[in-house]
Amino acid sequence: MKAMVLERSRTRLVPVERPDPVPGPGEIRLRIEACAVCRTDLHVVDGELEHSKRPLVPGHEIVGIVEAIGLGVDATRMGRRVGVPWLGHTCGTCPYCRFGAENLCDAPLFTGYTRDGGFATHAVADTDFAFDLDPDADPVALAPLLCAGLIGWRSLKKAGDGKRIGLYGFGAAAHIIAQVCVWQGREVYAFTRPEDLDVQHFALSLGAAWAGGSEEAPPVPLDAAIIFAPVGELVPAALRAVRKAGRVVCGGIHMSDIPSMPYAALWEERELVSVANLTRQDAATFFPVARAAGVRTHTTIYPLASANEALADLRAGRLNGAAVLVP
Numbered sequence: 001m002k003a004m005v006l007e008r009s010r011t012r013l014v015p016v017e018r019p020d021p022v023p024g025p026g027e028i029r030l031r032i033e034a035c036a037v038c039r040t041d042l043h044v045v046d047g048e049l050e051h052s053k054r055p056l057v058p059g060h061e062i063v064g065i066v067e068a069i070g071l072g073v074d075a076t077r078m079g080r081r082v083g084v085p086w087l088g089h090t091c092g093t094c095p096y097c098r099f100g101a102e103n104l105c106d107a108p109l110f111t112g113y114t115r116d117g118g119f120a121t122h123a124v125a126d127t128d129f130a131f132d133l134d135p136d137a138d139p140v141a142l143a144p145l146l147c148a149g150l151i152g153w154r155s156l157k158k159a160g161d162g163k164r165i166g167l168y169g170f171g172a173a174a175h176i177i178a179q180v181c182v183w184q185g186r187e188v189y190a191f192t193r194p195e196d197l198d199v200q201h202f203a204l205s206l207g208a209a210w211a212g213g214s215e216e217a218p219p220v221p222l223d224a225a226i227i228f229a230p231v232g233e234l235v236p237a238a239l240r241a242v243r244k245a246g247r248v249v250c251g252g253i254h255m256s257d258i259p260s261m262p263y264a265a266l267w268e269e270r271e272l273v274s275v276a277n278l279t280r281q282d283a284a285t286f287f288p289v290a291r292a293a294g295v296r297t298h299t300t301i302y303p304l305a306s307a308n309e310a311l312a313d314l315r316a317g318r319l320n321g322a323a324v325l326v327p
């Protein structure tokens with residue numbers, strides 16, 4: 001197999017050739033068709049998330065075909081198209097696993113972080129954490145659903161049932177969730193860096209009711225806001241934008257420090273919460289919604305060997321939608 005490997009933090013990924021991995025008990029091996037690039041990959045490469053495996057194959061939005069199975073795996077999985085997300089394994093016995101919050105498992109494995117991921121031609125995954133996907137769909141279009149879609153969906157559920165939803169940072173996750181919100185009959189208010197007028201136009205083209213700079217006040221108070229950008233300054237801005245008892249959801253795994261703010265920003269029962277990882281139940285509810293809503297992901301394709309360029313373009317904000325690596 002070929003893979004793009006991170007050997008040390010803050011260095012370029014290097015191409016390597018390895019023997020194809022052998023799936024252990026309960027595991028499957030995929031021939032990878034596509035793997036999307038997530039902001040979390042940048043946090044891993046930059047060393048902002050500790051305890052990463054080294055050397056590491058990043059990538060946790062994998063679409064591929066099952067070509068080998070380990071002991072105990074249902075033989076009918078062979079040849080199927082599956083998707084492998086960030087949550088790669090859970091213990092099944094800790095209090096969080098037992099009470100429906102496996103996203104908070106005490107002993108998890110994460111794809112492309114604590115186990116090798118999808119910036120490669122092949123990958124091994126836990127069969128219980130590989131979702132069946134539509135064999136007739138475009139694998140490139142499916143890949144961003146595996147994290148941007150799933151984490152975005154979990155964030156949206158956390159945001160509640162309000163009609164007016166603010167999205168701060170209009171990248172891969174927001175461009176999917178905006179389409180879901182419009183399909184649900186909600187109003188989307190898209191906040192971007194002030195100079196990113198093309199991103200604001202992109203949001204409007206997907207049905208957003210309004211788009212503007214992240215320090216601007218929306219034209220109406222919002223019921224809830226989701227912050228996808230890793231920028232702590234957006235927390236007080238989003239709290240100012242929501243109505244009384246409105247909720248602000250932080251959807252990212254890492255964020256710069258939240259600046260000090262007056263208590264009045266939180267007063268009147270506004271709520272500030274975070275979202276961590278995903279559960280398999282999130283996937284069970286999200287994929288049918290994405291299909292019913294007719295979500296169309298906007299993607300830019302890179303060959304596997306150009307993984308560093310894809311990461312650089314994401315870092316620089318040069319993408320509309322998601323970058324996807326194709327081996």
Ligand SMILES: [Zn+2]
Nearest residue numbers: 038040147148
């Ligand atoms: Zn991700």
Ligand SMILES: [Zn+2]
Nearest residue numbers: 091094097105
């Ligand atoms: Zn657990």
